[in-house]
Amino acid sequence: MTDKTNTPISVVGLGLMGTALARAFLKAGHPTTVWNRTAAKADSLVAEGARLAPAIGDALGGVTIVCLTDYSAVRELLGDARLDGTTLVNLTSGDSAQARETAAWAEKQGARYLDGAIMAIPSSIGTDEAVILLSGPLPDFDLGALGTVSHLGEDPGLASLYDVAGLTMMWSVLNAWLQGTAMLKTAGVDAATYAPFARQIAAGVADWLPGYAEQIDQGSFPAEVSALETDARAMAHMVEESEALGVNAELPKLIKAMADRAIAAGHGGEQYPVLIREFERPGE
Numbered sequence: 001m002t003d004k005t006n007t008p009i010s011v012v013g014l015g016l017m018g019t020a021l022a023r024a025f026l027k028a029g030h031p032t033t034v035w036n037r038t039a040a041k042a043d044s045l046v047a048e049g050a051r052l053a054p055a056i057g058d059a060l061g062g063v064t065i066v067c068l069t070d071y072s073a074v075r076e077l078l079g080d081a082r083l084d085g086t087t088l089v090n091l092t093s094g095d096s097a098q099a100r101e102t103a104a105w106a107e108k109q110g111a112r113y114l115d116g117a118i119m120a121i122p123s124s125i126g127t128d129e130a131v132i133l134l135s136g137p138l139p140d141f142d143l144g145a146l147g148t149v150s151h152l153g154e155d156p157g158l159a160s161l162y163d164v165a166g167l168t169m170m171w172s173v174l175n176a177w178l179q180g181t182a183m184l185k186t187a188g189v190d191a192a193t194y195a196p197f198a199r200q201i202a203a204g205v206a207d208w209l210p211g212y213a214e215q216i217d218q219g220s221f222p223a224e225v226s227a228l229e230t231d232a233r234a235m236a237h238m239v240e241e242s243e244a245l246g247v248n249a250e251l252p253k254l255i256k257a258m259a260d261r262a263i264a265a266g267h268g269g270e271q272y273p274v275l276i277r278e279f280e281r282p283g284e
């Protein structure tokens, strides 16, 4: 591994995120080359010390970070370019199939390919809060200038899979919070009053994850705390309350329907994570 700050880096794609990435590399002392389809977006970075690649080909050949709108933009831009000697680090968001296909294509073009996912907003890039996931061959350079970087394994699809799993967590938690907020608003409780209570519940649930994960990995779900059929009775309150209050009951009904299916399949006496069986199949 070379010194943290002396690996020359190219950044291709200077949208909101690519600009933040290039700026973080510059700030950390990496010699930084930039390229963008709309060249004017490079002006401020050039003023800060970046070198402007006159053509896309001039940004290839070393460690090249790509951060475009989507994977089709990456393929459209790089087309049939030979990528010999290039380590292509694609931080564009997508899914695992796109990542694996792009890895196969890039390797055929001669590149060493790492796929990545950015779980951060542009303003947090360069701080420890910015989580950058990588998968593919082990990097021999350091992207620590961007934030907290984790290499997840050789399979190039892993970074995108973790990204999508993380987004699922994020939006599920937010939707659950919005459901409760809508219910409480009917009683005059505002969102700010409910938020600390909701946060406490979310943190408590987060603490259950390691134990529940152990049950899933062992495939054994003894009801040590509560049986699924007991939980399902509380879920009925959630549905009935939402309907009675006139708020949206879709999420409560979905939660209950999944539990009911697991109970019908004979899992009512087991603990909640037995529901993994419902999540492992396509659904109805």
Ligand code: FVH
Binding pocket: 013, 014, 015, 016, 017, 018, 019, 036, 037, 038, 041, 067, 068, 069, 070, 072, 073, 074, 076, 077, 091, 092, 093, 094, 118, 119, 120, 121, 122
């Ligand atoms: N911004 C964010 O908060 C999120 C956080 C999580 C990860 N995402 C992903 O990062 C990718 C880039 O997002 P972005 O916010 O930088 O997006 P834009 O500001 O819209 O910039 C898009 C850049 O892509 C260039 N581009 C698009 N199509 C092409 C193409 N066919 N050929 C060459 N370049 C292309 C575009 O160029 P231009 O319009 O300026 O000429 C921008 O540089 C994305 O995957 C997020 O999901 C960000």
